[in-house]
Amino acid sequence: MALETALKTEAPAAKTEVSTVKTEIPTVKMETPTPPAPARASGAAIAQMLACAALWSIAGIFIKSIPWNPMAIAAGRSLIAAGVAFAYMRWRGMRLSVNRGSALNGAMLSLTFLTFVAANKLTTSANAIALQYSAPIYILAISALVYRQRFRRFDYIAVAVTLAGVALCFADRMDSGGTLGNIIGLASGLFFGAMFMTAGRVGEDSRMTGIVIGHLITAAVGLPFLFLSANAMTGAAIRNIIILGVFQLGVPYVLFGLASGKCPPLAACLLGVVEPILNPLWVFIFDGEAPGPLALAGGVIVIASVTAWTVKGMRKEDKRG
Secondary structure, eight states: OHHHHHHHHHHHHHHHHHHHHHHHHHHHHTSOOOOOOOOOOOHHHHHHHHHHHHHHTTHHHHHTTOOSOHHHHHHHHHHHHHHHHHHHHHHHTOOOOOSHHHHHHHHHHHHHHHHHHHHHHHSOHHHHHHHHTTHHHHHHHHHHHTSOOOOOHHHHHHHHHHHHHHHHHTTTTOOOOOHHHHHHHHHHHHHHHHHHHHHTTSOHHHHHHHHHHHHHHHHHHHHHHHHHSOOOOOHHHHHHHHHIIIIIIIHHHHHHHHHHTTSOHHHHHHHHTHHHHHHHHHHHHHHOOOOOHHHHHHHHHHHHHHHHHHHHHHHHHHHHO
16 A cells, blocks of 8 residues: 555656656757858859849839839839739748748848938939948858858958959949938948848748838838829830839849858859949940940959859869768
8 A cells, every 4th residue: 555655646746757858848949040150052043143133233224214203113113023922932832921030031121122222312323332232241240240150261352352343333433422322322231231141041931921021011111102203104114114023123032032042141142243243234235325444344353253252162062072
């Protein structure tokens, strides 16, 4: 009897220990994972990001031909781009995943658009473009200080040379500009860099959801300008806003979403620098405006820098493999 009594009184204690172990397991799973170390971009991701940047670059030739308020243009093209991204998600069978990561990524994307438009209004276009592409500096700083990531010396050299090339491209068109516009331009660079970083730290569903959210926020902010400003709703204007929405934002951001999963933020941003380099090329082809010698020299420097950096990174990966 004494033995049976002892067993009965000890049994609950054993059950309590088991339940304690079970309650500790979810706590371990909920811990924030250590940010991944910088990796090299895959060949497919490089191609996707270059195609994305090339399509981004057609903005100038179409935006100039639309006689609308800049915020109205931003709203119109983003609304269409959101539809393109959502259609892609449905086609892939992806689900909308609204969470902290996707919301943050969407906010950074929208802030990039809105601050760039504001900077264009308050300073020169050349200043706005050059300041936005200060993004690689922010990526290096945030990655090193916040995520404790280590970069190669060649990464720093590539960023410095690439930014020098971008500045050279716009040197003959830059001036002091408006102080407020230049400050907003720097903020645009910060948000642009943050867009690359937040996109690379979420899953594919969350990343594509963030892109949809970002476009919808931009559209919501800009829609009042579409209806309250004097915007000529001509056939040519509507055709060009559709082209911008589908081919300059919609398809490129699908490519960006695909590339970001296999392309580190710094790599994606440096590859994206192809965008401002291609802009003068399209203007020359369609408007006959030839770029100056400084712009040509800057373009060569950027392309050479990005190419050398990419090739070096791929060779290093081949050696590891």
